[in-house]
Amino acid sequence: MNPKLLIRFLLLVFILSSLKSTGQDAVEKVAGIPVNYNEALVKPYILPDPLALANGKKVRDTDTWYSTRRPEIIRLFEEHQFGKAPNRKEVSFKVFDSGTAAFNNQAIRKQVTLCFTKDTTDHKADLLIYLPANSKGPVPLLLNISFVPNAVTVDDPGVRKGMMWGRDGKRVPIPDGMSFGRMDAQKFIAAGFGFATIYYGDIEPDFAKGISYGIRGYYFKKDQSYPAPDEWGAIAAWAWGLSCAMDYLETDSDIDSKKVALFGISRLGKTVLWAGAHDQRFGMVIASCSGEGGAALSRREYGETIKHMTDSTRYFYQFCGNRALYGDDPGLSPVDAHMLIALMAPRPLLLQTGTTDNWSDPKGEFLSAVAAEPVYELLGKKGLETKTMPAANVPILHDLGYYMHEGGHGTVPEDYDIFLKFMKMHFSATE
Template sequence: MKIPVVLLGLISLSGYVSGQTAPAKPLATTVAGIPVNYDEDKVGTYTLPDVLTLKNGKKVSSKQTWINERRPEILGLFEEYQFGKMPAKPADMSFNVFDKGTPVFDNRVTRKQITVYFTKDTTDHKMDILVYLPAKATKPVPLLLMISFSPNSSMSPLDAGVKVGFMWDKNGNRLPAAKTGFGKLDVEKFTSEGYGLATIYYGDIEPDFKLGYKHGIRGYYLKPGMKYPADNEWGAISAWAWGLSRAMDYFETDKQVDAKRIALQGVSRLGKTVLWAGAHDTRFKMVIESCSGEGGAAISRRNYGENIKHMTDTSRYFYQFAANWHKYSDDFNASPVDAHLLVSLMAPRYLLMQTGDTDYWSDPKGEFLATTAAEPVYKLFGKNGPGKSQWPAASDTSLTYRPLGYYMHKGGHGTVPSDWDIYLNYIKRFL
């Protein structure tokens, strides 16, 4: 899994620009000594668990059975076997709106900044939310909440009033935020259309490295005598998702934001994060996930590109998942969960699956197959996905603007500038 280039209004650094010939598919190789397959003839055979069949074999034929029985059953499987169980809303959480509304961008936009304190002790465990709202709004506005690889001040370098945050390096050092990071907010693209835009730095919640739990929120919740979360307790992805739910807790108190119309957006491992956050917390009305790949939107049973063994290798990203998921690294078919089940948990809310045609590592076809396999749950609610359509070509939007949508840009991992027009149009259609 790669750190992606996440860009708003900037050219992609993925190595592929629209209009160029797509690069050849990579040759079979190894990552961390583990073979990587890019040959469709070698993905192996697999049978996906049926989204509408309970563990007891009973078929789900009504919304009520899905809501009351099958959905909790699937959610529990992901908590137990892939992402891990996370704590409830903390009793001692508090909010400090230290920037209550500052006019910016020639008074067209209002900026707010909030610190969310996860614990009664406000010293360590906290995150900052940067919010931009249309200045002329006369009622609560819907909002796109991004979880980002860069601190808030790096995401909005043109606004000198944004609090300068800190970021983590891989050695566990907390450093002042750089002036620019992995992306840049195109604030007025959204506020000019009547939508709010907000961002959170994922490192505020928990650092993204093996020992990050010692500094992050997971370490705070360790039970007495424990040195690491239990096998069915949260990995880092669940920690980041938990932080997004805490942001929602804040937005429910903000009279300028319509908390019933909040969309999430994230890329790569943060695409996994927003997909899991939306699956777990039904208060989020929409999720836009980008290139989440293995462990996110791509079918794990397909041995194509990154697989469970790569993800859970101790030299790579094992800490992002519950330790129980490691048990399936040698037998993908034995896992009780897979991507289509995760996607199904968003029903009947809105989900856009976005990927890239040359992001072979993330298996864009596997992401499409997860979308089609999850659609029966959407149909149960009278909503549609891709149907029986064939895997679309890059830039084809025929399957995009649906409650369960799919879009593949020309290019690789992450977002390219044109994706943001797709996102905005999807938001305007459904949010």
């Protein structure tokens, strides 16, 4: 794909996402499927009890949660939503930048190639890390999974130039001047936190035929051309890649690997929720506008639904095949978003959204957090402690947090101040 066309494509995706979230009548159908933006049309629903065991008995103590109920819920999400992923026994690391001064000597930059397979010439991703230059010990860190390569996410000429995927199934050089997806890494560094980022396309390309180039295709069995109905979709693959990143972070003595916060937006918000739920080494998750398949309740059928997501013209490849079984009736699914949130307990989780992001259903995310609160309480932590949805710019920052900016899908610069406040509450930064 021509680099200029690629920029236009990314901007078009952003614009279309914004249109879907601007108002009640912005979108009436997606993929020929009606979209509901009317609260009066939300049908009554009953959520599965996250503290009810498969045998019907109630979880009343932490031991039963950890030993029995939590593993049950993990298996349900593997089978019915995200799919089972393989182990990571072939992963290795190549450090090619072991520590270089960056940002006017305010930070130390490290760059590591994560090699996902024994053949280190393919299936690999660069992990970019910054640490405060004045830190006196291991530092907490925000790990971002990005829609764009590292050299775009951070404005630093010392970052290795990567390639990115076009929708035509070809890798192309990063277009000159591209700034889509940029983050202010220095804001976190100045607050005493590390910052790291990885490009999701290096793990698995984000289009239906991307499986031919990504890590899932590598694990095909003989004569297999597509994952089985309970095997991993692209979201599980991206989450698997984040666990590979954590495998490296645990080896770096300059990083406090018990205080790594995951961050992702939209489909990558779904990704960090599943990564944090499945891999308990992650100490925190900050999920932005994760919507359907993430923090929003599927049974509400407001905004985007399972049927929209799993339509053959849209994002079916992001989930396991079994997910589509619940498109016509989400109430048949044994899981819903509140159970995904509950899997993060007792670790801190912040759900961030926008007031007009109706497509991602901000109220559905709030209600999901409310329904997950009993698990946080069982484990001695604070849920939202309210059933009244807060106004814009009024964050709830307990162990379970919720925050809406005024506006639509994604993040705005002011959101990062809230993220830092939440991180400081739970991870003491090294000053």
